[in-house]
Amino acid sequence: xxxxxxxxxxxxxxxxxxxxxxxxxxxxxxxxxxxxxxxxxxxxxxxxxxxxxxxxxxxxxxxxxxxxxxxxxxxxxxxxxxxxxxxxxxxxxxxxxxxxx
Amino acid sequence: xxxxxxxxxxxxxxxxxxxxxxxxxxxxxxxxxxxxxxxxxxxxxxxxxxxxxxxxxxxxxxxxxxxxxxxxxxxxxxxxxxxxxxxxxxxxxxxxxxxxxxxxxxxxxxxxxxxxxxxxxxxxxxxxxxxxxxxxxxxxxxxxxxxxxxxxxxxxxxxxxxxxxxxxxxxxxxxxxxxxxxxxxxxxxxxxxxxxxxxxxxxxxxxxxxxxxxxxxxxxxxxxxxxxxxxxxxxxxxxxxxxxxxxxxxxxxxxxxxxxxxxxxxxxxxxxxxxxxxxxxxxxxxxxxxxxxxxxxxxxxxxxxxxxxxxxxxxxxxxxxxxxxxxxxxxxxxxxxxxxxxxxxxxxxxxxxxxxxxxxxxxxxxxxxxxxxxxxxxxxxxxxxxxxxxxxxxxxxxxxxxxxxxxxxxxxxx
Numbered sequence: 001x002x003x004x005x006x007x008x009x010x011x012x013x014x015x016x017x018x019x020x021x022x023x024x025x026x027x028x029x030x031x032x033x034x035x036x037x038x039x040x041x042x043x044x045x046x047x048x049x050x051x052x053x054x055x056x057x058x059x060x061x062x063x064x065x066x067x068x069x070x071x072x073x074x075x076x077x078x079x080x081x082x083x084x085x086x087x088x089x090x091x092x093x094x095x096x097x098x099x100x101x
Numbered sequence: 102x103x104x105x106x107x108x109x110x111x112x113x114x115x116x117x118x119x120x121x122x123x124x125x126x127x128x129x130x131x132x133x134x135x136x137x138x139x140x141x142x143x144x145x146x147x148x149x150x151x152x153x154x155x156x157x158x159x160x161x162x163x164x165x166x167x168x169x170x171x172x173x174x175x176x177x178x179x180x181x182x183x184x185x186x187x188x189x190x191x192x193x194x195x196x197x198x199x200x201x202x203x204x205x206x207x208x209x210x211x212x213x214x215x216x217x218x219x220x221x222x223x224x225x226x227x228x229x230x231x232x233x234x235x236x237x238x239x240x241x242x243x244x245x246x247x248x249x250x251x252x253x254x255x256x257x258x259x260x261x262x263x264x265x266x267x268x269x270x271x272x273x274x275x276x277x278x279x280x281x282x283x284x285x286x287x288x289x290x291x292x293x294x295x296x297x298x299x300x301x302x303x304x305x306x307x308x309x310x311x312x313x314x315x316x317x318x319x320x321x322x323x324x325x326x327x328x329x330x331x332x333x334x335x336x337x338x339x340x341x342x343x344x345x346x347x348x349x350x351x352x353x354x355x356x357x358x359x360x361x362x363x364x365x366x367x368x369x370x371x372x373x374x375x376x377x378x379x380x381x382x383x384x385x386x387x388x389x390x391x392x393x394x395x396x397x398x399x400x401x402x403x404x405x406x407x408x409x410x411x412x413x414x415x416x417x418x419x420x421x422x423x424x425x426x427x428x429x430x431x432x433x434x435x436x437x438x439x440x441x442x443x444x445x446x447x448x449x450x451x452x453x454x455x456x457x458x459x460x461x462x463x464x465x466x467x468x469x470x471x472x473x474x475x476x477x478x479x480x481x482x483x484x485x486x487x488x489x490x491x492x493x494x495x496x497x498x499x500x501x502x503x504x505x506x507x508x509x510x511x512x513x514x515x
Binding site: 013014015016017018019020021022023024025026027028029030031032033034035036037038041044048051052054055056057 | 102104112113116118121122123124125126127128129130131134135147149150159160162163164177206208209210211214233235236237255256257258293295297322324326327329355356359360365366367368369370371373376381382386387388389390391392393396400401413414415
């Protein structure tokens, strides 16, 4: 898996091409989570890599609908897993200086 | 990571996940390992993410009423207390059509959608179809019992532009207490609550304190919205829109808040040009994290209260008396055949300068067509408030006045 770094490059078949986080709860205009834009490139790439791995894990589970629980939340959360779960996965993202549990 | 649904695309597939909620676009190999077969979609070489149109909308903005008693001075929908409200069965038929088109999520709005007594049942119908339902509300009419019925929603966003005079400055009345009561009731009911804040010249200086306040109220995310010259928003647009200095500071303001606040921050499609012009983030990151600009006809479809498809909720039409003609087939076909959606795609396909050479063009799509139409006489011109467009114009038309001196010409979005 690699992060897409150049839109002109034909993406590899096994790539996560992009991740659009959140529930898009606004009715008037399409919105996007932006917190992850301001973390380091390393952290951003790690988030994409985590998504690819976790998607693979989902397929390895029950018919592509496996919930790996706190581990998946932790990959993209800026909070401890328990707190992130309490927020019901509202798309917080890892930030510089935050150690993902 | 729980996979809710997958949908084949020419590049591979879109995977809808829950916990965390996301739409993940993956290549064909990964899609195949997830059980997706692309069939005819995968016969030609993959175009990557640069597809003119996805196979269907990823999200739809569905107006379930044109009624609202609030009378906000800048209401983009021009909602009134006596506006049209479609019957329950008609709204459900539209949801059936959206589900048939492969849509992942529906965001209900209006008017004041939350004042429809049957809104939870409408959302339940969406759930049954595999759609993820959300709604935006001012908070009017919220009670504890009603909040409990809103558990059917994946998230409820409450409009909140700032405390006291700040809120009043945006909407013409102080609705903050109503919004905050609704936020509290919804949270007590266990409903995930987000907030929407409209960015105007008056609200912008208070964004940090508004974000802190909404975080303290327990909102899980905050979405910033660019003020649009649509509906009653046209009347006072020139006085309300952000000025040059505010636009120039937008990216830094967003980055600073993102680094200091725990509330998740979102921006709407029309704010992407301001972020792109700030230098705060590279285009590769914007691309990789699916930050969306103008998406009608590619990922977004709006459905008006009268049932007609529209490119986005701000797109105005004179033909308000057209009867409800929504059927399952008509909405599905609108995605592929509608002339207005085709016009949006055509504009993205051949962006003029300075958008054509902009590194953010694939995500941005040329800025807001609503603003371009209101200020430029036609929607098919670059967004005149984009910093890059303004810099380009200074070179080619040095007499361009500052933003606060310009006027709205005609109504090209009709």
